[in-house]
Amino acid sequence: MSRAARAAALLLALLLACARDAAAQPLVADLSSHEISITTGFSGTELLLFGATEGEGDIVVVVRGPAGPATVRRKSRVLGIWINTDSVRFEGVPSFYRVASSRPLDQVGTPGMRQRHQIGVGAVSARPPEGTSPERLAEFRDGLVRAKLREGLWNDVPGQVSFMGPKLFRTTISFPPNVPTGIYNVEVFLVKDGREIGAQTAPMRVKKTGIGARIYDFAHRHAAAHGLVAVLIALAAGWAASAAFRRS
C-alpha cells in the first residue's frame, strides 16, 4: 500500500473514531507512520500528521528527537587564525526539533505556555552547566540554535498546520537525510484563549535497517574486528579493481 493510500485509510478510520468519541476527546491525532527506516538509499522523508478537534482552537505540533549533551564551541582569532577557544556543554538537548502551527507562534498561547511545552526554538530545552553567566548563556544558546538550524536538524520557521473544514487538520513533518536515530516524541496541542485545552502525544522511532545498520553496529560494537575487516576489504577491493582493469 502506498504511503498516501495508507494515510487515507488511517484518516478514514480516525474520522469514524472521532464521530464516536467526539464528545469525550477534544483532540485526536495520528501519524502516517510511527517508524522511519534509514535504509541504504535513504535521502530524507516526510510524515503526515493529521487529526480532528472538537471545538475551535489553534493546533501546535512539536516533534523532538532523543535528547543528549551538545558541546557548543566558540572560535576567536589567535595570531591571525580562527581557533576554538571556548565551549559550553549543554545537557538534555533534543537532537532533532520541529514545530508546526496553525497560526504564527507568538499568537498562540502565552509565553509561559510556549516555554513549558518547548514551542519555538527559543523554548527548546538545553541545560547549561551551573554558574554560567546569563550573557554567556544567551550567546552560546543562540550559537547552539544557529548550528542546529545549519544542520537542518531544528527549524525556526514553524511548519503550517492546515485545517480542512472546521475540525480536520493536517501537516507534514520533514526529516532530513542526517536525521538522528532513536525514540522521538510527537506532541499535538489544542490551544484556545492562551490555554491548552487538549494534548496528545505519540511516540515515533527512527532506526537504521538493512546492511547499513549492520555495518554501523559492527563498527561500534566490534570495533577491532571491524578494523581488521576494513583493512582486508581495502586490500581485496584494491587488488580486484586493478586486476579487473588490467584484463579488460
Place this chain on the structure above:
Amino acid sequence: MQIYLPVAELSANWLLLLGLGGGVGLLSGLFGVGGGFLMTPLLIFIGVPPAIAVGSEAAQIVGASVSGALAHWRRNNVDFRMGFVLLAGGLFGSTIGVQVFALLRKAGQVELIIALAYVVILGAIGSLMLVESVRAMRRQRLTGSTRRGKLHQHTWLHGLPLKMRFPKSKLYISALLPFAVGAFVGLLAALMGVGGGFIMVPAMIYLLGMPTSVVVGTSLFQIVFVTANVTFLQAWQNQTVDMVLAVLLLVGGVVGAQFGARLGQKLRGEQLRGLMALLVLGVAIKLAVDLVVTPQDAFSLGGGRAH
C-alpha cells in the same frame, strides 16, 4: 543517486563520490602520487566530518597502493631491508598519531590541526617542487639537458650510530635515519589521512640518498602497511572508518589512476612536476584562507556526536 554512509551517518551522492575518486585517481596516476592529500580536504569540503574523512581515506589508500606495491615487488623494485626499517618507524609514528588524533578530537581542535598540518606541509612541499621544476625547465632551456646535482653528500647525518648496510640501495647509513623518516610520515598519515608518498619519496631521494629505481616501490610497500595500521587503529579506537565511502572512492580511484598513468606518459617530467606543485599549493592556499577569513558563525557544534 543517494547512498547512506552508515558510519559517517550521512547521505551522499554516490556518483559524486565515484567521480571524486576518479578525478583524484586521474591526478594521482598522472603525477605518481597517492592522492590522499587531495582527497581528504575534498571530502571535508563536501561535508564529510574531518575525522571520518581521515579514517576512511586511510582505508582507500591501502587499496589504492596495494596493486602498485605488488607490481613493483614483481619487478624487484622494493628494498625490503630499507622498507622494514621505514615500516618500523611508520608503525611507531602512526600509532602515536592515532592517539594524538583521539585527544585532539576530544579537545575540539582536530579540524584546526588537520588544516594547519595541510597548510604547512603542502605549502612547503608545493613551494619546493615549484622552485625545483621552474629551475629544471630554465636549465633545460639553457643547456638542452637536465642534469642532477651530486647525489651522495656527506653530512652530520652520516655520523649517527646504529649503522646498517642496505645492499639493494647501495647504502651504509644509520638505521635511525630511515626510522625517523618513517615515523614522521606515519604520524602525518594518521593525522592527515594521507599515505605520505609526497614526503616519503623526496626524503628517500634527497635525505637517504636511495637510487630512484627502488624509491617508488619501497615507498608503496611501506605505505600499504602504515595506512593499514592507521585504518585498523582509527576503526578500533575512534570508529571513524566508513567502508562504504572508502570502497566507492577506491573503485573510482583505481579506474582514474589507469587513465592518469597513460596521460602522464605524454607529458614532460618538469612540466608535470610544475603542475603538481601548483595543485599542491592551491590546496594549501585554500585551507590557509579558510583559517584566516572570519567564519560566518564563530559558534559551532563539535566534539563528535554523543553515541
